[in-house]
Amino acid sequence: MLGLMQDQPLLISSLIEFAERHHGDGEIVSRRVEGDIHRYTWADVARRARQVANALEGEDLLFSDRVATLAWNGYRHLELYYGVSGSGRVLHTINPRLHPDQIAWIANHAEDQILCFDLNFLPLVQAVHARCPTVKRWIALCDADKLPADSGIPGLLSYEAWMGDRSTDYAWPRFDENSASSMCYTSGTTGNPKAALYSHRSTLLHAYAAALPDVMGISARDSVLPVVPMFHVNAWGIPYSAALTGCKLVFPGPALDGKSVYELIEAEGVTFAAGVPTVWQMLLTHMKPGGLRFSTLKRTVIGGSACPPAMIHAFQQDYGVDVLHAWGMTEMSPLGTLCTLKNKHLTMPADAQDAIRQKQGRAIFGVDMKIIDGNGAELPWDGKASGDLLVKGPWIVKEYFKGEGGDPLVPDAQGHGWFPTGDVATIDADGFLQITDRSKDVIKSGGEWISSIDIENIAVAHPAVLMAACIGVAHPKWDERPVVAVVKRPGAEVTREELLKFYEGKTAKWQIPDDVLFVEAIPLGATGKILKTRLREQFKDYRLPGL
Ligand code: ADP
Numbered sequence: 001m002l003g004l005m006q007d008q009p010l011l012i013s014s015l016i017e018f019a020e021r022h023h024g025d026g027e028i029v030s031r032r033v034e035g036d037i038h039r040y041t042w043a044d045v046a047r048r049a050r051q052v053a054n055a056l057e058g059e060d061l062l063f064s065d066r067v068a069t070l071a072w073n074g075y076r077h078l079e080l081y082y083g084v085s086g087s088g089r090v091l092h093t094i095n096p097r098l099h100p101d102q103i104a105w106i107a108n109h110a111e112d113q114i115l116c117f118d119l120n121f122l123p124l125v126q127a128v129h130a131r132c133p134t135v136k137r138w139i140a141l142c143d144a145d146k147l148p149a150d151s152g153i154p155g156l157l158s159y160e161a162w163m164g165d166r167s168t169d170y171a172w173p174r175f176d177e178n179s180a181s182s183m184c185y186t187s188g189t190t191g192n193p194k195a196a197l198y199s200h201r202s203t204l205l206h207a208y209a210a211a212l213p214d215v216m217g218i219s220a221r222d223s224v225l226p227v228v229p230m231f232h233v234n235a236w237g238i239p240y241s242a243a244l245t246g247c248k249l250v251f252p253g254p255a256l257d258g259k260s261v262y263e264l265i266e267a268e269g270v271t272f273a274a275g276v277p278t279v280w281q282m283l284l285t286h287m288k289p290g291g292l293r294f295s296t297l298k299r300t301v302i303g304g305s306a307c308p309p310a311m312i313h314a315f316q317q318d319y320g321v322d323v324l325h326a327w328g329m330t331e332m333s334p335l336g337t338l339c340t341l342k343n344k345h346l347t348m349p350a351d352a353q354d355a356i357r358q359k360q361g362r363a364i365f366g367v368d369m370k371i372i373d374g375n376g377a378e379l380p381w382d383g384k385a386s387g388d389l390l391v392k393g394p395w396i397v398k399e400y401f402k403g404e405g406g407d408p409l410v411p412d413a414q415g416h417g418w419f420p421t422g423d424v425a426t427i428d429a430d431g432f433l434q435i436t437d438r439s440k441d442v443i444k445s446g447g448e449w450i451s452s453i454d455i456e457n458i459a460v461a462h463p464a465v466l467m468a469a470c471i472g473v474a475h476p477k478w479d480e481r482p483v484v485a486v487v488k489r490p491g492a493e494v495t496r497e498e499l500l501k502f503y504e505g506k507t508a509k510w511q512i513p514d515d516v517l518f519v520e521a522i523p524l525g526a527t528g529k530i531l532k533t534r535l536r537e538q539f540k541d542y543r544l545p546g547l
Contacts (some may be wrong), residue, residue, distance in 0.1 A: 010204035012181055013086035013172035015243040020046035022248030023220060029261070029268050030074040033118045034146075034169035040074055042243065045078055048163070050170035052083025055163040057061050060135060061089055061113055064180055068092040068112040068135075068375060070103075070121045073230045073251040076141045076159055078118060078158070081182075081230070082240050084165075085200070086172050091182040096121050097526035098193075104131040106193055109402070116141055116159060120254060122151060129153050176200040183401060184233050186330045195401035196331050198266060202395040206333045207240035208393075209364050212341045216272070216324070223245040223268055223296070227261060227275035228304070228326055232527050233334040236274055236326075247272075258286025269296045276304035277311060278528040281467070294319055301326050301338070303360075305529045306435060306453045308460045312357050317350060317479045327435055331419060333395040336369070337361040337433045349498070358457075359434040366391040366419035369433065370418070371425055376410075384429030386436050386449070390418035424449075441532055443472035443482045450482050450511045452532075458506050459484050465494035468528045469522045470513065473544060482545060483515040485535060487522055514544050533543075 001453060018331060019026070024043035033037050056067070061208065067084045071077045071090065084091040092110045094103055103124065112132065116139040117125050129138060129152075138153045140146075140161055147158040181200045185193035211218045216238075218224060224247045226238040235241070242249045250268045261283050265273065286292070300315060303326030306438040315321040326333035339361030345353055363369050371379045371387035390410060396419050399407060409417030424436045436442065436451045445448040452470035459468035467487040472480035488494060495515040503512040523534035 002505045003527075008199065009130065009174060009177035010122045011086070011172070011174070011177060011200045012082065012203055012240070013202070015207065015240055016042075016046045016049055016082040016086060017172065019243040019246065026220070027248045028075055028078065028245045028251070030251040031255055031264060032074060032294070033045075033120050033141075033254055035255075036160070040075065045075065045082065047168045048079045049082035049086060049290060050168050051163045051166040052079050053087035053170045054166035056083065056087050056089060056114075058166075059114060063088045064090055065176070066090045066092045066112045066183070068094050068107060068110065068115040068233065070094050070096045070115065070117040071141055071231060072254045073226060073235060074116055074118075074141075076116075077230050077234050078239055078249075078251075081234075082243075083313045085181040085203075087170075088173055088175055089199070092182045093182065093234070094186055095123060095185070095229075095231050095526045100124060100127045102193065104128040106195075107132045107135060108183075109193075110183065110195065113137070114139065116162065118142075119146065119148075122148065122153075126152055138359040140160050148294065154377070157284065159237055178203075182234060184330055186252040186528050194404045196233075196333075196397045197401045198395075199332060200435060202333060203234070203237070203240055205366060206335065206395040207244050209366050210237045210335055211241040211245050212364070215335065215338050215361070215364050216241065216274070217299065217340075218242065218245045218247050220246040222271045223250060224248065225250040225252065225265060225268070225273040227252055227256060227273060227279050229527075233328075233330050233350055236303075236328070236334060238274060240314070245345065258282040258284070262292060265297055266295060271296055272301075274303075276528045277302055277307050280315075282312060285300070285313070285466075287319075294321060297321050297389070299324060303338075304527060306359070306360075306457070308457050309354065309358050310457075312354050316354055316357070319360055323357055325357055325360055327423075327433060329421060330365070331397040331421075332391065332393075333362055335395075336367050336421075337363050339432070342430060356432065359428075359432040361433060362431045363433070366395060367416075369524065371427055371481070381427040381429055381431065383426055383432075383434075386424055386426045388439060389421045389423045389425040389433070389435075390419055392416060392418045441471075443470070443480050445472075445475070445480055445482070445510065446478045448510070452482065453534055454507060455484055455511070455513055458497065458503055459486055462494060462502050464492075464494035465499070466487055467522050469532065469535055471532055471536050472537065473514075473539065473542060475544060476515075482511070482513040483539075483542070483544070484513045485517045485519050486520055487519060517542070 019042040024040045069406040111134045114137040142161045144161040226235040298320045301324045328336040347481045379387040454523045455470035456468045466489045475481040523531040525531040
C-alpha cells in the first residue's frame with residue numbers, strides 16, 4: 001500500500017518561489033567585481049532568475065544542457081543558480097583558480113554550451129575560449145556599457161543585455177526530481193578532475209539538512225556570509241539553505257582579504273560566516289594587531305581542511321565566536337559531519353570543549369558513515385581505532401559524470417554501496433568523527449601511522465608560525481619519516497631546534513618531525529587547500545639530515 005500524500009517533486013525552482021513569497025523583502029548584499037556594494041531582495045532574485053530562464057529558452061538548449069560559470073560569490077551568480085537549474089539545465093560552476101588547461105579540459109568534458117564569467121576573468125576566458133568548441137555563447141556578468149569593445153571573444157554579450165529586457169513571467173517546469181541540477185569537478189588534489197553531478201532531490205535534501213540547528217543552524221534572523229566560493233560545491237549549499245530560511249545573504253565578491261571580509265562582517269551585521277581555514281587565518285591576522293572585535297558575528301563554519309586548534313581557540317576564547325568544524329567533500333554535496341556539542345558537553349571547561357571542537361563532528365541525518373580496516377572489517381566507534389572512512393546517503397555520489405573512474409562504490413554484505421572517501425578517521429562513542437589524515441598523506445613510519453594533520457596543528461600553535469605542511473620523506477629504515485615545511489609570520493623568528501623542541505610533550509617522541517624546512521610559501525590548490533603533491537615535488541631531491 002502506498003502512502004496517500006501528494007506527489008510533488010523536490011525541485012530547486014520551489015526554493016526561489018518560496019523565497020519570493022515568504023521573504024521577498026529579505027536582503028541580498030554583494031560586493032561587486034567593480035568594488036561597489038549592490039543591494040536587492042529575494043523578490044528581485046526570483047524575478048531576474050525568471051528572466052534568465054527566458055533568456056535560456058532563446059538559446060536553443062536541450063533539457064540537461066550545461067551552462068557554466070566562472071564567477072565569484074555575487075547576486076548574478078545567485079540568479080544563475082536558480083535560473084539555470086530551475087529551467088531544467090545543469091549549472092556547471094568552474095573553479096577559476098584552476099590552471100587554464102584544466103579549465104579548457106573541464107569545459108570540454110562537461111560539453112558546456114554557455115559560459116558566463118565575471119569581467120575580471122576575461123584574460124582567463126581569452127586564454128581558453130578557442131579551446132572550448134562546445135561553448136556557443138559567452139556572457140560577461142556585467143552591465144551593457146561595461147562590455148569591453150575588443151575582447152576577441154566571438155559574439156560576447158553582457159549579461160544585462162542578454163537577460164535584462166526579457167519577460168519576468170516564466171512558469172518553472174515540473175520534472176523528475178532526480179534530474180541533474182548542477183555539477184562540480186573535484187579540485188584535482190587527488191588526480192584527474194572528475195565531476196559530481198548533483199540532482200534537484202539531492203540538493204533540496206541537503207538544503208534542508210544544512211539549515212538544521214545542529215548543522216549550520218541558519219534562520220530568518222541570520223545575516224550569512226558565505227566566503228566559501230559558489231564556484232566550488234555550491235558554497236556548501238548556502239545559496240539554497242538561504243532561500244529556504246529567508247536569511248540575509250552577504251556576498252564578498254572577489255575581496256577575500258582579511259580587511260575586506262572584516263569590514264563586510266561589521267557593515268552588514270553578519271551573524272554567521274562560512275569558509276576554509278586559510279580565509280579565517282587572513283581575517284584573524286588582520287584583526288589582531290589593531291585589537292579589532294566582532295560586534296555581531298556569533299558562529300562560523302570552518303571546513304574543507306582541518307581547522308587548527310589554535311584557530312578554534314582564537315575564535316572561541318578570544319572573540320566569543322562559536323566554531324562549527326565541518327567535514328565533507330565535493331562528492332558529498334558537500335556536508336558530511338559538523339561539530340556541535342551535545343548537552344552533556346556544556347558543563348565542561350572551555351579547553352575540554354575546544355578539544356571536542358577539534359573533531360570534525362557528528363554525521364548529519366542523511367549521511368551514514370563507517371570506518372573499516374585493510375580487510376574491509378568494520379572498526380569500533382571508540383575514538384581510537386582508525387580506518388578508512390566510507391559514507392552513503394542521498395546526497396553522496398553513486399558514480400561520476402560520464403562514468404569516469406568506473407564504479408567507485410564498495411558494496412557491503414547486504415549489497416549496499418558505500419563511497420570510499422579517501423580519508424582515514426576515528427569515530428568516538430558519541431559519534432564524533434575525527435579525520436586523522438587523507439589516506440595518501442598519512443606518513444607510514446616503521447609500520448605505524450603518523451597523522452600529518454597532527455604535526456601541522458602543533459607547528460601552527462607556535463606563535464612564530466603562520467602556516468605548516470607536513471609530508472613524509474623516504475627513510476631506509478623507517479620507510480618514511482615526517483618533515484614539516486613552515487612559513488614564518490612576518491617579522492617573527494624561530495629556529496629549527498626551537499620548533500622541534502616545541503613538539504616535545506605534545507606528541508609521541510617518534511612522531512616528532514625529523515626536520516623543519518623553512519619556506520617562503522606553501523603551495524595551495526584551487527580551493528585554498530595545501531597542495532601536498534606540489535610540495536612533495538618541490539622537495540623530491542631533499543635528503544633527511546644524516547642520511
Ligand atoms: P578535492 O578532493 O577535490 O580536494 P574536496 O573539496 O572535495 O576537494 O575535498 C574533500 C577533502 O577535504 C576531504 O576528503 C578531506 O580530506 C578534506 N577535508 C574537508 N574538510 C575537512 C576537515 N574539516 N578536516 C580535515 N580534512 C577535511
